Amino acid sequence: MRSLAIALSFGMVFGGLADRGLITHAQSVDVxxxxxxxxxxxxxxxxxxxxxxxxxxxxxxxxxxxxFAGGYPSLETIKTLKNELDFHKATxxxxxxxxxxxxxxxxxxxxxxxxxxxxxxxxxxSPKAKQGILTANATTPYAVAFxxxxxxxxxxFDIPKGMSAGVVNDIWQRGIHDFGMSGPDRGNGAKLLILxxxxxxxxxxxxxxxxxxxxxxNIVFLGIRALxxxxxEADQLLSSFRIxxxxxxxxxxxxxxxxxxxxxxxxxxxxxxxxxxxxLKKIMDREVFEDRDRFFLSMLASxxxxxxxxxxxxxxxxxxxxxxxxxxxxMLKSITFDKPFSNNAPYKGTxxxxxxxVTVDDRDGDMDQLYRRAAFTWEAVSRGKAYYIEQAxxxxxxxxxxxxxxxxxxxxxxxxxLTMPPNAPAEVFWSxxxxxxxxxxxxxxxxxxxxxxSRTGLxxxxxxxxxxxxxPELPAGVxxxxxxxxxxxxxxxxxxxxxxxxxxxxxxxxxxxxxxPVN
Numbered sequence: 001m002r003s004l005a006i007a008l009s010f011g012m013v014f015g016g017l018a019d020r021g022l023i024t025h026a027q028s029v030d031v032x033x034x035x036x037x038x039x040x041x042x043x044x045x046x047x048x049x050x051x052x053x054x055x056x057x058x059x060x061x062x063x064x065x066x067x068f069a070g071g072y073p074s075l076e077t078i079k080t081l082k083n084e085l086d087f088h089k090a091t092x093x094x095x096x097x098x099x100x101x102x103x104x105x106x107x108x109x110x111x112x113x114x115x116x117x118x119x120x121x122x123x124x125x126s127p128k129a130k131q132g133i134l135t136a137n138a139t140t141p142y143a144v145a146f147x148x149x150x151x152x153x154x155x156x157f158d159i160p161k162g163m164s165a166g167v168v169n170d171i172w173q174r175g176i177h178d179f180g181m182s183g184p185d186r187g188n189g190a191k192l193l194i195l196x197x198x199x200x201x202x203x204x205x206x207x208x209x210x211x212x213x214x215x216x217x218n219i220v221f222l223g224i225r226a227l228x229x230x231x232x233e234a235d236q237l238l239s240s241f242r243i244x245x246x247x248x249x250x251x252x253x254x255x256x257x258x259x260x261x262x263x264x265x266x267x268x269x270x271x272x273x274x275x276x277x278x279x280l281k282k283i284m285d286r287e288v289f290e291d292r293d294r295f296f297l298s299m300l301a302s303x304x305x306x307x308x309x310x311x312x313x314x315x316x317x318x319x320x321x322x323x324x325x326x327x328x329x330x331m332l333k334s335i336t337f338d339k340p341f342s343n344n345a346p347y348k349g350t351x352x353x354x355x356x357x358v359t360v361d362d363r364d365g366d367m368d369q370l371y372r373r374a375a376f377t378w379e380a381v382s383r384g385k386a387y388y389i390e391q392a393x394x395x396x397x398x399x400x401x402x403x404x405x406x407x408x409x410x411x412x413x414x415x416x417x418l419t420m421p422p423n424a425p426a427e428v429f430w431s432x433x434x435x436x437x438x439x440x441x442x443x444x445x446x447x448x449x450x451x452x453x454s455r456t457g458l459x460x461x462x463x464x465x466x467x468x469x470x471x472p473e474l475p476a477g478v479x480x481x482x483x484x485x486x487x488x489x490x491x492x493x494x495x496x497x498x499x500x501x502x503x504x505x506x507x508x509x510x511x512x513x514x515x516x517p518v519n
Contacts, residue, residue, distance in 0.1 A: 094328030
């Protein structure tokens, strides 16, 4: 009882002193309450009176005498801040590297899985052969070649006359050149000479014979499409493309086309976790970088990823990199599937979103589109000027949907439907394709069908409209020809493509509907 009385008396005494301000206790102040807009005199004085304890999103931060303004961060706080700095560097580097990792993964499959040489064309015809391509269409054959210009030197790309279209991209998926029907040659054929960034033009080059193209990286991507509907004619045209080093132009080695079979599993998607950084390091060692990328390379070097050096992160670095890869991927999903970018394209009032949110070369006035580029190359692949043509009857137009008409994301265990009113705005045809969120590739379902189109025998309603259903099981009363099977344990999204879009698309007189949930 005596000790309790003493304690109570001490409490009363010191409590009273504290109430009168004679004894102060360190109190945390929220970081948003730090004083700003101070005069020079107030700024100096704040170095003596600023708070020593701050509450922040990363926890409690403490400072020595002088507080936040006039003191040092405590050693414990310094440790917290350095770890947080590393995490921020890693998440931003993750976002920066999205396009290069995507193409690097495709390049790896091209060289190590398909066994393709520099400039050798690899063709993917069936949907299963295209299973590794981000948001590929299900109808058009794909033909692709990669070449490492640091190995080949100046590269000749001899494009035959005919109905083809394609793009030259650098490793960042920037559109360097369009060719074929959508390029300056207008299908009349061309002979390109592709150079790496610092590569000299060969002495004595005949400027009348070659069009010189300066690539933005060592690795060059060549995407080719033969546009004629007859497969035999398309094969003949594709076989006429020639890709070889300029130094061997007198007697070039021409490689046969490689066809990817349906049993080969591959994917160009960005991998999860530490595998992402390993893929980035592998391509970093083969590439050259522009001035705009040097700060990101500095961030990566401080985390153990440096060009030409072994990737041996410390335990602390590995922990940060793993967490940042997971959070970085989640951040990418947030800006891809719920885009924060302005959308002034047609049908803004629906949940059919805009795909081409990034420019063909990243440029946008005084800046480059870091986050738009990342969002686009997270879900899709390659860019060319033809992708941006908005003219009736020319090319194709894309709409993307991640949410139903009520604003909820699509999930594979639910039933949805899309009604396409009569007279869809497409001179050639329209198609609807389903992709899974994890890989962003054609959905692999038991039905073996990821897409439907106006060419696949859809059953029309009495008014000429068409209703397409999406669900894990065929709904009662629904024609199988109008159904795309979804997988119940995953989420999905869709692309709606209009080939040869009509004016009704651009002036929005076609009443495009949202995909709606079915109770």
